[in-house]
Amino acid sequence: MAMPALDEWIAAVERTARDVEWLRDAVRKGATHPKELADAESAWKTASARQLGAEQQIEVIAAQAGLLEKRLADTRITAPFDGIVVAHHKELGEWVAEGEAVVELVSTGPVEAWFAVPEAFYAAVGAEGVSIPIRVEASGRKLESAAVRRIPVVDSSARNFALVLDLPNTEGLLTHGMSLAAWVPSGRSGAHLTVAKDAVLRNEVGPYIYVVRKGAPDQPALAAPIPIEVLFAVGNRVVVRSPTLRPGDLAIREGNERLFPMAPVIPSPAAQEINR
DSSP states (O other): OOOHHHHHHHHHHHHHHHHHHHHHHHHHHTTTTTHHHHHHHHHHHHHHHHHHHHHHHHHHHHHHHHHHHHHHHHTTTSSOOEEEEEEOSOOOOTTOOOOOEEEEEEEEEEEEEEEEEEGGGGHHHHHHTOOOOEEEEETOOOEEOOEEEEEEEETTTTTTEEEEEEETTTSOOOOOOEEEEOOOOOOOOOEEEEEGGOOOOOOOOEEEEEEEEEOOOOEEEEEEEEEEEEEEEEEEEEEOOTTTTTTOEEEOOSSSSOOOOTTTEOOOOOSEEEEE
16 A cells, blocks of 8 residues: 555655656647746656655655564464473463474374384385274274385384374373283285184184084084184284184184083074185
């Protein structure tokens, strides 16, 4: 917006420019003395110079205002992410040195989850397209993240490296300090046997499942205990390894805690097939 002084000099330039044009025409016709034209031209040049000076002064003032606005903005402390203030380290009006803590802020947005992973899985975790399943220990909620980052430093004493997963927090159920469990791949992808998590039991020897096996002719089927090795979880199923399991075997899910080896059973929809 032009300042009043600038408006005045713009009007003066326009007025003196008209006077110059009128006097030039009058001089050509011999109706006035050339000195009057010279005086009008001097007045026009003076008004033009003062207009230019006023415009430059406005530019200087605008630059000063921009600098002051920047300095004022520098006094406002803003957080780089959405969050909740959980502790204040300074009072209102107190001086703050550069780099000094003002508040403690807990993010309410996406969460970075850090895991210590044995170095043996360094290559497998970095494979293209790897996705890591996660369980929130406090709630049992299950998540999955394909945003996987390895920190390329191995702890020389623990032989672990840091794995960082970016997790969404749209429902606000994750917060700083929570305990999470993650399953990382131990090698390349391949065909494996999977079984429902409910079917897996454990005793002093290790994990096992009850599988439906055919009995003698005209006899009910039997619940055969099969030792297994649990490799990792995939959703509501677990990947297992056992030399005696075959795809299509029926694993008993309900009532398996009350079974004993080779007990007679009648398969129902509660028994699920073991799949690849």
